Amino acid sequence: MINILNKKVVTGILAAAVASGAGIFCSSQIILAQKPTKTIYADASWSYGYGNIDELIQQSDLVALVTIGEKTKEWSIGNIPKTDFEAVVKKPYINSIKGQKIYITQTAGITELNGEKVNFELGDDPVVQPGEEYVIFARENDKGTYTILGGSQGKLKNINGKLHAMKYVSKRVEAGNININGVAIDELEKTFKHKDNK
Secondary structure, three states: OHHHHHHHHHHHHHHHHHHHHHHHHHHHHHHHHHOOOEEEEEOOOOOOOOOOHHHHHHHOOEEEEEEEEEEEEEEEEOOEEEEEEEEEEEEEEEOOOOOOEEEEEEEEEEEEEOOEEEEEEEOOOOOOOOOOEEEEEEEEOOOOOEEEOOHHHHEEEEEOOEEEEHHHOOOOOOOOOOOOEEEEHHHHHHHHOOOOOO
């Protein structure tokens, strides 16, 4: 009887040890998975430099003030990572509807470089973040997502109702022909009045 009891106690201790060991193993795997990765900034050679807002409007399939939501998908073309972000139209300007949910594809994400996982971004095109607001000038992709024209050229950051070209709000963006800095959203909206909004 004592041997049976001892066997049950030993079995219980072993089971607890295995379970806690598995828990330690699982939690260490989670910690390793969450460990920050090194960020690599790649130089982008944009195929075109937009001269002004009118030129961006002419080349856009959609123009709207959007609120950025969560990252929805990470994928890649070859070794170039892409990330899709959800966004909701706050103010529609061209080919957009208030409350419309769209998906913005940006060149960025986790990739492997020399056997090491790294976070890859374009140096002069900071990745959008949840909660940020931008007026975007975007082209529709084949799969129904949107790409912002010319990287940072095609987005104006909304800070307290004032719009700013990315070169004025990010140290990573040094160049660009879009010279909007602290312009009220209402003022920019006048530029869109003569355009059709479907």
